[in-house]
Amino acid sequence: MHIERIGLVKPLLAGATAVLFTVAAPGQMTPSTTALASTDTSIVPTLQVSALRMDPSPQGGGASGIASEPEPNKSRFITRMLKRGLQDQKGLYVAPFKPSNLKWDALVLAGTGALIATDRRIENQVPTSHFQAYQNTSNIVVGGLAASLAGVWIYGLKTDDPRAKEMGNLEIEALSNAFLVYAPMQFIAGRQRPGEGNGKGDFWRHHAMNTSFPAGHAMFTWTMATVVAHEYPKPWVKVLAYGAISAVSVSRMLARDHWASDMLVGSVLGFSIGRHIFYSRCDPELTEACQRHSRNRDQP
Numbered sequence: 001m002h003i004e005r006i007g008l009v010k011p012l013l014a015g016a017t018a019v020l021f022t023v024a025a026p027g028q029m030t031p032s033t034t035a036l037a038s039t040d041t042s043i044v045p046t047l048q049v050s051a052l053r054m055d056p057s058p059q060g061g062g063a064s065g066i067a068s069e070p071e072p073n074k075s076r077f078i079t080r081m082l083k084r085g086l087q088d089q090k091g092l093y094v095a096p097f098k099p100s101n102l103k104w105d106a107l108v109l110a111g112t113g114a115l116i117a118t119d120r121r122i123e124n125q126v127p128t129s130h131f132q133a134y135q136n137t138s139n140i141v142v143g144g145l146a147a148s149l150a151g152v153w154i155y156g157l158k159t160d161d162p163r164a165k166e167m168g169n170l171e172i173e174a175l176s177n178a179f180l181v182y183a184p185m186q187f188i189a190g191r192q193r194p195g196e197g198n199g200k201g202d203f204w205r206h207h208a209m210n211t212s213f214p215a216g217h218a219m220f221t222w223t224m225a226t227v228v229a230h231e232y233p234k235p236w237v238k239v240l241a242y243g244a245i246s247a248v249s250v251s252r253m254l255a256r257d258h259w260a261s262d263m264l265v266g267s268v269l270g271f272s273i274g275r276h277i278f279y280s281r282c283d284p285e286l287t288e289a290c291q292r293h294s295r296n297r298d299q300p
Contacts, residue, residue, distance in 0.1 A: 215266030222270025
């Protein structure tokens, strides 16, 4: 009955990831400019990284300046956050229709269609045992990756490392945007998992988020790994990040939690969202990849 456990495990994973990435959040709502980004949008708007430190109140006593922050400033912060979040979502939904992306759209659609047509044959080749072990593997890898990235972010906050802080902030907004894309797709697709219902992976059978399409573990792992691999483009970082993706993708397939087409769509979405958020928000002064992208974008 491995399918029955998924409804419990996935919310727990999502909650754990959110806790890990927001453990230092209480000191962040200080009005200022953003250190997240240079250009585009976000779920975490105009968040000044230097404001992540809890500076003493002008009146002394060691209290955080946040405690005495005027209400109008808090309102402006929330307004900016919502505005940037909406702009980010607009950018993500508009991106597939840009002329430069049409060829990639065609490849993804063709690949997805081919996999949907062959999903059952692929699934018949998957082993029929050790489901729980494979599920545990994927959950441990996702949790370990989230915990590691949260640790880097906390280190950045404690040491005032701008690159580590940027990475953590970009991870939060990328995951937030990924969830806002994932949730409606889950409700709309309503696909049955392998071994569920008639075993054919029918769409529009559920009206909930805990469905098969797209693959959530793959999507969120790709999102996290893509951001950190762009922020720290060292070979060993890429090996660890994309190795985590491979472990999650393979284990979710072996656990019969998803069809092959679910994995493809979840992976493409996770990579695309992570890349979009990184390049729209990164600081060109911190990473060479961001510098190159900024120069190319500014060229006529």
